[in-house]
Amino acid sequence: MLDTSNRTEEIMKSVAIIGGGVAGMEAAARLSKCGHAVTIIERNEQLGGRLNQWHALFPARKPALPLLMSLKQGISDGVNVIINAHITGIEKNEDGFAIMLNKNRVVTANTLLLTTGFDIFEAERKEEYGYGIYDNVITSVDLEQVFRSGKPIQTAGGKTPKRIGFVHCVGSRDEKAGNLHCSKVCCVTAVKQAIEVKEMLPSSEVFLYYMDLRMFGRHFEELYKEAQFKHSIQFIRARLSEAFENPDGSLQIRIEDTLLAKPLKMSLDMLVLMVGIQPPKKAGNILDMLKLERDTDGFVLQEDQYVSPFKTKIPGLYCAGGVTGPKTIEETLTEARAVAAEISEYLGRRRINYAGQEQYVMEL
Amino acid sequence: MKFDLFVLPFTLGVIFLLGYLGYKYATWFRGLNKSDRSKVISGFFSVRLFRAVNEIIMESLLHRNIFRRNRLLGFMHMSLAFGWFLLIAIGNLESRVYEPTSMNLPYVPIFFKFFNANPDAFPLHRVFSFTMDLLLLLVLGGVALAFLKRFFSKAYGMKRTTRLMLGDRLALTTLWLIFPLRLLAESFTSAVYGGGDFLTGTFGSFLGSFLPAANLYYPAWWAYSLSLGVFFLALPFSRYMHIPTEVVLILSRHFGLAEHAERTPFTEVEINSCSRCGVCLDACQLSFAGGVQNIQSTYQLKSIRYNSIQPTESFGCNMCGRCDNVCPVGIDISGIRMITRNELNGKVPDVSFAEQSMPHAHKSDVIYFAGCMTHQTPSIKKAMVSLLETAGVNYWFMDEWGGLCCGRPMMLAGHKAQADIMIEKNRKLIIESGARILVTSCPICYKVFAKEYNLNIRVMHHTQYLLELAESHKIRPGHLAGNAVYHDPCELSRDIKVYEEPRKLLGKMVQVKSNEFEKDNALCCGNSLANLSADNDIRRKVTEDAYIKMNASGSQYLVTSCPMCKKAFEKVADVEVKDIAELVVRSMQKSRSPVKASGLKVAHPVEVIAG
Numbered sequence: 020m021l022d023t024s025n026r027t028e029e030i031m032k033s034v035a036i037i038g039g040g041v042a043g044m045e046a047a048a049r050l051s052k053c054g055h056a057v058t059i060i061e062r063n064e065q066l067g068g069r070l071n072q073w074h075a076l077f078p079a080r081k082p083a084l085p086l087l088m089s090l091k092q093g094i095s096d097g098v099n100v101i102i103n104a105h106i107t108g109i110e111k112n113e114d115g116f117a118i119m120l121n122k123n124r125v126v127t128a129n130t131l132l133l134t135t136g137f138d139i140f141e142a143e144r145k146e147e148y149g150y151g152i153y154d155n156v157i158t159s160v161d162l163e164q165v166f167r168s169g170k171p172i173q174t175a176g177g178k179t180p181k182r183i184g185f186v187h188c189v190g191s192r193d194e195k196a197g198n199l200h201c202s203k204v205c206c207v208t209a210v211k212q213a214i215e216v217k218e219m220l221p222s223s224e225v226f227l228y229y230m231d232l233r234m235f236g237r238h239f240e241e242l243y244k245e246a247q248f249k250h251s252i253q254f255i256r257a258r259l260s261e262a263f264e265n266p267d268g269s270l271q272i273r274i275e276d277t278l279l280a281k282p283l284k285m286s287l288d289m290l291v292l293m294v295g296i297q298p299p300k301k302a303g304n305i306l307d308m309l310k311l312e313r314d315t316d317g318f319v320l321q322e323d324q325y326v327s328p329f330k331t332k333i334p335g336l337y338c339a340g341g342v343t344g345p346k347t348i349e350e351t352l353t354e355a356r357a358v359a360a361e362i363s364e365y366l367g368r369r370r371i372n373y374a375g376q377e378q379y380v381m382e383l
Numbered sequence: 384m385k386f387d388l389f390v391l392p393f394t395l396g397v398i399f400l401l402g403y404l405g406y407k408y409a410t411w412f413r414g415l416n417k418s419d420r421s422k423v424i425s426g427f428f429s430v431r432l433f434r435a436v437n438e439i440i441m442e443s444l445l446h447r448n449i450f451r452r453n454r455l456l457g458f459m460h461m462s463l464a465f466g467w468f469l470l471i472a473i474g475n476l477e478s479r480v481y482e483p484t485s486m487n488l489p490y491v492p493i494f495f496k497f498f499n500a501n502p503d504a505f506p507l508h509r510v511f512s513f514t515m516d517l518l519l520l521l522v523l524g525g526v527a528l529a530f531l532k533r534f535f536s537k538a539y540g541m542k543r544t545t546r547l548m549l550g551d552r553l554a555l556t557t558l559w560l561i562f563p564l565r566l567l568a569e570s571f572t573s574a575v576y577g578g579g580d581f582l583t584g585t586f587g588s589f590l591g592s593f594l595p596a597a598n599l600y601y602p603a604w605w606a607y608s609l610s611l612g613v614f615f616l617a618l619p620f621s622r623y624m625h626i627p628t629e630v631v632l633i634l635s636r637h638f639g640l641a642e643h644a645e646r647t648p649f650t651e652v653e654i655n656s657c658s659r660c661g662v663c664l665d666a667c668q669l670s671f672a673g674g675v676q677n678i679q680s681t682y683q684l685k686s687i688r689y690n691s692i693q694p695t696e697s698f699g700c701n702m703c704g705r706c707d708n709v710c711p712v713g714i715d716i717s718g719i720r721m722i723t724r725n726e727l728n729g730k731v732p733d734v735s736f737a738e739q740s741m742p743h744a745h746k747s748d749v750i751y752f753a754g755c756m757t758h759q760t761p762s763i764k765k766a767m768v769s770l771l772e773t774a775g776v777n778y779w780f781m782d783e784w785g786g787l788c789c790g791r792p793m794m795l796a797g798h799k800a801q802a803d804i805m806i807e808k809n810r811k812l813i814i815e816s817g818a819r820i821l822v823t824s825c826p827i828c829y830k831v832f833a834k835e836y837n838l839n840i841r842v843m844h845h846t847q848y849l850l851e852l853a854e855s856h857k858i859r860p861g862h863l864a865g866n867a868v869y870h871d872p873c874e875l876s877r878d879i880k881v882y883e884e885p886r887k888l889l890g891k892m893v894q895v896k897s898n899e900f901e902k903d904n905a906l907c908c909g910n911s912l913a914n915l916s917a918d919n920d921i922r923r924k925v926t927e928d929a930y931i932k933m934n935a936s937g938s939q940y941l942v943t944s945c946p947m948c949k950k951a952f953e954k955v956a957d958v959e960v961k962d963i964a965e966l967v968v969r970s971m972q973k974s975r976s977p978v979k980a981s982g983l984k985v986a987h988p989v990e991v992i993a994g
Contacts, residue, residue, distance in 0.1 A: 146950070147759035194919040197954065261759050263784070271784070282736075284785070 032366040035060060035118055035128035037305060039100065040068020041090065041348055042340025042355045043134035048093030049359030055366060058099040058126050060118065062301075066091065066100065068136055069341075074166035076348060077204075077211040078238040086348070101126070109308045115335055130335045130362050133309075133319070134355070135302035137341035140190025140198065140295040147261040148189065148292055155180075155270055155287075156262060158189075158294045159205065162212055172219055172289075176268050180223060180288035183216055184272065185209045186259045187229040191295030200316045202295035203345040206233045209293045210246050217250040225250070226285070228257045228274055236347060257283070262290060296345040309333060318344045329358040337362055385498040389605040390490040392612030397489060400615040404627055407619070411631075411648035419640055419647070426638025435637035443629050444468055448711035452662065453540030459532065460660075462525030464626075470518045477511045493611070496569045496583075497604050500576035509580075516582035519569075522562050530559060536661075542671070543664040545681055548689075551659075554621035557614040564607040571600030622685075625658040629712055632656040642718035644799055650722060653714045657684040663706035663716070668907055672928035673921040675699065680706040680716040687723060695916050697723045701925070702795065702913035703873040708903055717878075724797030732793070734801045737808050742786045744815035747779035752832075754825030755788050756912075756946040763824055763946055766964040767845060773971075774857035779816055786812075789823075791831035795913045810836050822848045824964065826874035826945045827912060833879065844875060846885035846944045846963055853891060853967075861970040865939025866894035869963075870929075870952070871905035872945030885944055885963055892970040893939065900932050908943075910951035926951045942966055 032055050036043045039061035047057045065071065067090070073083040094100070101120065108119040115129035142150035142158050149156045154175030165172055174180050187209055191202040206229070213225045232254070234240045246252040257274040260282070264270060270287045298317030299306070306313070311331055312320040319338050322330035329337045339358040340351045412423065426432065441447045444465045450457030474492035481499060482491070491498060536544045547555065566586065573579030574591030590596060618624060632652050640649045659681050669675040678699040686692040697720060707716050751771060753764045771778050787809050793802035813821060813836070820841045823829050829844040836842070843851075852858045869889055875881040882902050889895050900906045909925030935941040935958055943949050944963045952960045961969075 144953070146762060149761050152761045152765060197923075261761075263758070264761075273785075 032056065033058070033115070033128040034130050034132060034362055034366070035116060035126050036132045036134060037106065037118070038062075038068070038134040038136055038302070038340075038342075039066035039102075040134060040136050040340065041070055042136070042351045042358075043068070043132070044090040044094055045352050045355035046132055046134065046339060046359045046362075047098045048090070049356055050362060051094065051096070051098045053359070053363045055363065056099070056128075057094075057097070058101065058128065059094070060104045060106065060120065060126060061100065061102045062104060064102060066094075066102070070348075072160055072163060072167075074163050075211070075215070077207045078236065078242045080211060080215070106305055106308070109305070111309075111333065111335075129366060130337065132358060132362065133302075133305070133311075133336070133338045133342055134340045135299055135305060135342050137296045137318075137345065138299050138301065140196070140202075140297050142189060142292045142294050144196060145189055145193075145292070148186065148259060148290070149262040149264065149270075150292055153262060153264040153270060153290075154268055155264075156290045156292065158292045159185075159208060159212060160294060162216075162291050166212075166215060172216060174268065174288050178288070179220060182224045182226070182285075182287045183220075183289045183291065184226045184228060184285070184287045185213055185291045185293060187227065187232075187293050189292040189294050190297065192230060193295075198295060198297050198316075200345065201233065202297075203233070203235075204347055205293040205295060206231075207236065207239045207242065209291075210234075210239075210242050210252075212291065213252045214242070214246050214250055217246075217252060225252045226287075227252060227254045228259055229254060230256070230258065230277075236349075296341065299342060302342065309336065311336075311338075316344070318342065329354070329361055335365065385488075385491055387494075387497070387604075389601070389608045390494060391608070392605075393493060393608040393615075394488075394490050394612075396612030396615030400618060403619050408631060411651055414648040415640075416647070419649070422639045423635065426634070431637045431639075432634075435634045438633050438637070439630050442633065442711070443626075446711070448713075449660070449662070452709070452711070455528065456532075456539040456541065456660075459525050459528040459539070462521045463529065466518055466522035466525060470515065470522060473511070473514055473518065477515065480507060480511070481505055494604060494608070496572050496578070500572055500578060508578075512578065512580040512584075516580040516584075519562065519566060520582050523566065526559055526562050541661055541665055543661060545659040545661040545664070548621075548685070550617055550621040551623075554614055554617040554623050557610045557617065558623065560610040561607070561614060564603065564610050568600065568603035568607045571596045571603050575600055622657070622659045624655045625712070628652060628655040629658070632712065632714075636713070642715045642722065644722065644725070646722050646726070650719060653719060654684050654688045656712050657681060657688075657714060658712065659685065660711060662709050662711060666705040666709045668703065668705070668909070668925050668928065669699075669701060669917070669921065672925045673909075673917065674924065675917070675921060680710070680714075680720075683720065683723070684714070684716070687719070692723060692727065694727050694729070697727055698797070698915040699917060700914060701873070701907045701909070701911035701917075703907035703911065704877040705904075705907070708877050721794065721797075721799075724795070725799050726797075728797030732796075732798055732801055734793075734804050737787055737804055740785055740787060741808055741812065742781065742784065744812045745779040747777050747816055747818050749776050749778040749820045749822060750781050750813060750816055750818040751778050752781045752789070752821060752823040752825075752828060754782070754823055754828040754946070755792075756827065757824040758782075760946040760949060760962070763949070763962040763964055766962065766968040767824055769968055770849065770852070770858055770964060774852045776852075776857075778822075779818065781812065781816075789825075789828035789831045790835070791827050792912050794831070794835075796915060806831070806835055810838065813838060813840070820848070824944075824946065824962075826872045827947070829881075830874045830879060844881055844884075844944065846875075846881060846888060849964060849967055850884045850888040853888060858967065859971065860888070860891045860967050863892050863939070863966070863970050866896050867940040867942045867966075868896050868898060868933050868935040868938050869901070870908070870933060870935075870941060870943040870948055871901055872943060872948050873905065873907050873911065875944065876905045877903055885942075888967070889942055889963060892966060896934075896938055898932075898934050900929070906932060908945075908948035908951035910947045912947065922951070923954070927955050930955050940966065 034050050034055050034057050036047050036059045039059045043059055044066060047059050051057045067087050070083050070087050075082050105121040106118060110117040116131045118126040139160060190196045190198055209227055213227055217225050234243050256278045257276045260273040262270050262272045270290055272285050272287060274283050276283050314320040319342050321328045321343055329339050331338055337358050339354040446457050446460040449460050474495055478487055478492040478495050532539050569579060569583040570587035570590055573583050573587035574596035579587050635649055635652055642650060661681060663680040664670055667679050670679055678696050683696050686696055700720060702717055704717055710716060757764050787805050790802035790805040818840060820843060821832055822843050822845055824845045826844060832842045853860055867889060869886060886895055906929035908929060909922045930952055938958055941952055941956055941958050941960045942963050949960055949962050
């Protein structure tokens with residue numbers, strides 16, 4: 020618990036960060052280095068957020084673990100971390116924020132940074148794809164877990180799959196699912212995962228069913244080329260209509276090839292759903308406690324997309340990372356650094372204001 | 384002979400109207416096909432005529448159906464229609480009593496007071512005078528109510544009222560003027576010559592006290608006659624064409640005429656029978672929840688009548704049938720919409736796939752046809768297969784690996800001919816299988832199987848079939864905690880009315896909570912296949928509104944029996960949304976009944992008999 024009894028000076032420039040994922044950890048490290056008292060409030064047992072679920076990162080396919088270690092290293096000194104925290108209430112007062120936690124704990128801070136991240140689309144909602152109904156339909160998150168486990172890729176029946184399909188845009192760019200936005204990272208993730216599957220199972224056939232391929236980032240296009248020319252991964256511009264389960268547990272899928280404008284049937288041993296990123300629901304109560312406005316896509320509304328992307332309507336409250344939309348890890352880290360600088364600036368001004376002086380001094 | 388020049392506008396108007404109607408109705412009659420024509424002819428000489436006349440009195444004059452809906456609205460229509468009818472009838476009687484011998488032309492009773500300004504000499508004068516004044520008051524009351532309805536439609540149980548066209552405005556204005564002008568003409572006359580009763584007499588002496596009645600009474604009769612004449616002239620081109628045509632409609636219906644797949648003269652009769660009362664507007668979910676105000680039935684019928692129908696008007700409807708259900712005239716609105724869609728269908732789709740994708744028929748007792756939408760909700764399919772296996776039914780899963788769609792979506796899209804190709808293909812397979820029962824999980828398929836396939840076997844929706852299996856103890860649904868709200872899918876409601884079986888089956892498992900919006904008043908889930916132009920935003924608004932109205936929040940389950948409805952409500956519900964088949968499987972697992980619900984197994988055909 021944060022002991023605030025004899026640290027009056029620090030309280031005046033303290034930061035609470037809700038959400039100890041990539042954005043929260045990086046921002047905490049930077050703010051801590053600037054001399055602020057930083058507290059990370061994390062819902063789970065451990066820090067790291069979504070990074071814990073991932074094996075290797077696009078585009079270079081670097082393992083996720085070293086990045087996680089480096090982020091943890093950054094906050095190892097001087098950052099107060101509260102895990103298994105459940106927020107019961109947040110109050111805004113003249114000095115900043117009071118965050119009430121379970122076990123009657125209270126964290127007070129001058130500024131509050133929300134890095135609560137995003138939700139993964141629940142694949143069950145696309146019932147026609149059969150997730151949760153057919154054993155050999157999995158999500159991209161499930162597949163990453165297989166990679167992490169180091170075990171071989173197997174069907175539910177314990178066989179080595181020969182034909183594996185990846186469906187793009189599951190719950191993204193899908194009006195019926197209520198998500199109009201593009202989740203941004205799944206296209207390149209599918210390419211990455213397809214290559215990984217192909218490397219593990221060189222004799223398998225791998226198909227990607229895409230709506231559009233959005234290879235916007237640096238080195239993404241190279242990865243896509245590699246998938247086609249080196250690994251003979253087949254890219255089919257198609258939308259999946261529905262999946263059927265054969266008596267042996269394998270799958271039959273019905274797709275519409277949108278280039279040929281023809282319906283097709285294909286059989287597969289395994290189907291991977293590239294589940295999208297959607298606005299946070301679990302963090303919803305925190306956003307509601309703060310009465311934060313949502314943008315049209317459901318993510319948190321920024322004060323201004325260009326001028327003040329991390330600010331909200333509430334002074335002293337900042338947002339960064341997935342809570343304001345789908346982002347790559349690279350972008351999230353950049354945002355974390357930028358928001359740390361902005362918060363430092365805010366706290367610096369604030370202290371001077373307290374002292375009643377006229378000039379503004381930045382504490383960077 | 385009694386005559387004055389001012390009777391001419393009225394007389395010419397009547398001659399024109401009768402001539403026009405005679406010509407129109409004769410043309411329609413000639414356009415009927417042979418069998419429909421003989422139905423009409425034989426109908427005139429049967430007991431059906433009496434039933435029709437009874438309905439004409441109850442509906443065209445008394446407006447019973449509108450009374451049931453809202454008393455004020457009913458009174459308005461009744462006082463106008465029945466009051467006017469009595470004015471004409473008793474006016475005729477009156478003029479015949481006074482002039483039994485002379486030639487009594489049609490205009491004489493209408494302008495009776497002009498030609499018999501003070502008939503004090505007649506013994507029944509007081510009675511007739513009083514009655515005619517009373518009836519005039521009744522009709523004037525109706526006119527006043529109609530006038531007020533334009534401003535306070537809510538009091539008449541209507542949130543919305545129809546928009547008027549030019550012909551309507553002319554007819555409406557003259558119609559509203561007819562009776563006040565009659566009042567003026569009769570009152571001025573009584574001010575000059577005496578006579579008149581509590582209404583015209585009193586009003587006459589009041590007007591006479593400050594107006595030169597002697598100079599005004601003659602122009603007033605002219606104005607009265609003109610308003611009648613103009614009204615009769617405008618009537619065939621306005622919505623008031625419904626007044627004479629509704630009589631024809633009721634007769635035709637009693638003689639056994641109905642909508643066909645194509646437009647017939649009966650369609651014209653129906654279209655011209657719409658009074659544009661606007662009752663259908665308030666029943667329409669797309670109107671009150673979706674914010675769509677241009678596709679409603681009354682507008683559609685109007686557009687068809689004036690040949691200005693746009694595809695969006697026709698295709699932007701959910702075809703839930705709620706308007707059919709409330710139409711006081713009983714027009715087969717959905718039937719007409721299907722005809723229009725067929726006329727507007729545009730690019731004809733290629734159905735050559737029907738040649739390739741057919742499975743082979745398998746001998747079995749029962750056919751299970753999941754339907755395309757059930758394939759999109761595999762949990763329902765899985766539940767049904769498990770229940771059929773558990774019950775030990777000898778069945779053939781006809782569309783297990785594909786095959787053809789039932790054809791109804793094609794019909795709804797206005798491609799009847801292409802749908803017929805698919806229907807014929809499926810029909811052949813169904814007959815070849817020798818099955819006695821055809822079970823489907825999709826209400827859309829159920830409707831087309833039941834109505835268009837002409838099968839000599841039982842066609843059942845799975846709600847009905849599962850109840851039979853439960854009642855013969857082939858499956859044993861168990862108890863589940865909590866209660867459920869049952870949502871009637873449109874395709875099982877109003878038109879087909881599968882209401883009791885699902886509730887009985889559901890009642891075996893949970894307590895069923897009823898609500899106002901069920902059965903005939905059931906709401907569309909918003910996800911209708913029939914709507915080819917509504918976007919997701921409109922659909923979602925309809926879904927959300929329907930979910931709130933059914934008041935399922937706080938129950939354990941919202942249960943439905945249509946894959947489309949299930950998908951729609953899942954998006955907005957804060958309770959579990961289940962198909963009834965899924966709930967049966969769950970109840971059997973929970974109750975650990977001796978018959979175990981198995982996983983997904985595939986029934987193997989007994990015999991391959993085709994191709």
